[in-house]
Amino acid sequence: MRMAPAALFATLTLCAGVVTPVVAAELTIPPIQYHERTLPNGLQVISVEDHASPNVAVQMWYHVGSRDDPQHRSGFAHLFEHLMFKSTKHLHAEQFDRLTEDVGGANNASTGDDATNYFEVVPSNHLNTLLWAEAERLSGLTVDEKNFQSERAVVEEEYRQSVLANPYGKLFNEIDPKSYTVHPYRRPTIGSIEDLEAASLPDVIAFHQTFYRPDNATLIVAGDFNPQQLEVWVDQYFGWIPKPATPIPQITAREPVRKKDLRYTITSETAPLPAVAMTWLLPPAADSADSIALQVAAALLAQGESSRLYQSLVYRHQVAQQAGAEAEPRVGPGLFTAYAILASGHQPAEAEKLLHQEIIWLATQPIPAAELAKVKTQLLTSELKQRQTAQGLAFALGQATLIGGNPQRVNSDLVALQKVSADDVHRVLQKYVTGARSVTIDYLPQAKAAPTAARGAAK
């Protein structure tokens, strides 16, 4: 369907408040006018025209992520994502780079908990080629042992780079395992060296057959294209791919409500300063009434230097070097996270106390109207910045469709954002955070056995 042009105009009253004189300006954000259809084999196709540049973005989103890693194969969905750039029936390894980079385009892919996306941007005359290539790797992946081995080594280096060589990598990698007890979100997306080493070529073939199928995918095309031509190419390249008779495996695990507060300690050989992170369980992202209010709460706490956590922990009390909060939407139970990396000479308990204090304050005390207007303006402006590019438009649609559960949310979430009130912020924080149980992780530098570079030139 095509969205009714005028129906979803998001109008936001922008208040340039707090310090400068209040000057209200009305800014109208036109909705993204996308087109959606589903092929008989179940492939969902979403497209939006934008001729601002002569480029077109092609994205394939699969409803499979690290939540679907096989038993004892943590990190497998992500390893698999890398292998989608290897050989297929009619493409040799890395030929995707020939079809994108070599003609002035670019490609990449990412794996999350719930979804895996493959995304390209190319000069628009290459749309035909890219649609064919995405259909090709959906229908004809043929990875061999040699490519499998070398790409697995790359992913192991990626693990070392993001977890071992990053001083806070180990902390952020442990948040999910410590925050969930039953749900497969408890497995870290990057996995472990041990599980990666256990993966084999037959696992790859089985995973492709199970999850890479038209009825488990969404194709998104944004940018400079002709819509009638797009339909013809999509039908030709994707229409013939059969829909398997077998059902798509579903996650049935239910994460239980936390009964008590839990606490863990992790040590690091490389982190120069301690850190603390706290999490609470959230409802699925499809619960839009609460999820938008939670985004606003996280922004009030942590978006920018005027945010409450920065002002308290970093600026006034100077106990933290960085502080943050995030309401992460997921298809299943999400996480509200608050964290701080300590300033030198301070301990996690000091930051933890202030994080709690600011959250309780926000959950119970009046929120000034100007402050609420400020975060809405911030969120709206960053949304507009994302929509400057074809790739940004496609990402917004993919996130709305696969994580939010409906492409319409790309527009309706902006309308919902404007309606969030101080009461809504109070209600969701009290329900999911201050009235619920937390998991706290203390992250401590390990006493060093040998000198490290952390001091640099300190004398």
Add this chain to the structure above:
Amino acid sequence: MNHAIGLRAGKILRVAIYAAMAATAGSVLAATAPATPAAATAAGFPTQPPAPGAAPALNLPTPSTQTLANGLQVISAHRAGLPLVTAQLVLRSGGEMDPPQLAGLADLTANLLTKGAAGKTAPQIASAAEALGGSLSAAAGWDESAVDITVTTPMLPQALKLLASVVRQPDFTAPELQRAQTQAVDDLQLLLSRPTALAALAMDRSVFGAGAYGHSRMGTPASIARISRADVQRLHATLYRPDNAILILTGDITPARAQQLAQASFGDWPRPATPVPPAPAGIAASNVPAVLLIDQHGAGQAGVMAAHVAPPRRAAEYYVGMVANAVLGGSYSARLNEEIRIKRGLSYGATSGLQLRRNTGMWRAAVQTKNPSAAQVVELLLGEFKRLGTTRVAAPELAARKATMIGSYGRSLETTSGLANQLAGLAVYDIKLDEISRYVQRVQAVTPRQIEQYARAHLAAKNSKVVVVGDVAQFGAAMRQAHPQAQVLPSSALDLDRPDLRSALPTN
């Protein structure tokens, strides 16, 4: 100067370094007649990639520039579409102006601009900027310092007033200086705990020695502690002046409106009678060993770098160097990543880059790999630098890498902030702005012979510099076998303030 750390690896990318992609630049697709619908059958599926259609042209912006009476250069580029504008105030001076022993002064000064100005405190400035939907970020680079903000069009006049107040009337109060110093030292601790970041700082010394680009632009814990309020005020008074500045406005704005807003916020910014101080020499003799191994005990990976001195930004060979770098390591499919990641699985990514400055420059290739592979990766880096000067680049490879460069360039102009950055990159070096529309033809004109000659002139093996930071116990022996002159420096004995990086280098 906060080095933000992502909260979680919620999504993991295939490619490590990934330039955000973008779109904007009017072009209209010629109406294409729909093809006859093909039968949706497996038999109808082509067995090779369908050929592309006719290539669309890049639509490039036309920047306008004028100079106010006080010497401020005002540049604007109109981009229709969304109601967004980026405003960027750029000074033609950065970290190279740090006085000896005061490494980090220019960056600390830029950082302090938004921490109190014209009667507003730091929290008030942050609130004001964020209520406009943007954030004011200020930092010093090499050869430039910049403050910028991106807002929706109706907010622009107020955003510019705020921008002008922090640039022109900063308070530099003692408590804010102290706070910034404490934060800068913690930032440095974080930075220095990453092997590649530490290798980069050591490489600056190795290539530029005691020259102005050799020191740490973010300072060192010792140099940051030495900075006084008077130092900050002096640097600001000397360099933050209209005849050393450029105001860039990109996006939903006309040249006339840009001129009018610039005059309103900066027209009465007085120009000092004294001349702008000249830029110092960026490079001087280096006495850092050509192969330096820095021991970071327990490092999770090794950061490996190889580098060469490069001609400055305004050199005639600019485009030859850029295309040569595109072949060597400028993208995923370039030679370094092909040899190190794709063929051998030794790293998540291998890249090279050119850092071209006012009076010199640097070629630098960088890789993170597991400690035991460090020596092998060094040889691969050096081998690829050498190959550029010994074997002529084949035509198909060159065409592909040029296409990658041009595509990436076009996408960099699609956002208001990307466009502002490209314009700033030309303006700080006094390069004519119409160069922005000549990029494609200049890149296409580079020949394989020019690349080979360039590599022979600038990338000779005898002049290469190598720095490896990691757990030396795991690669030191292999390194010394290939490079008997390699020297080891324990990270505890490293002093980035000194041109030789050390007070007492142990012999080995």
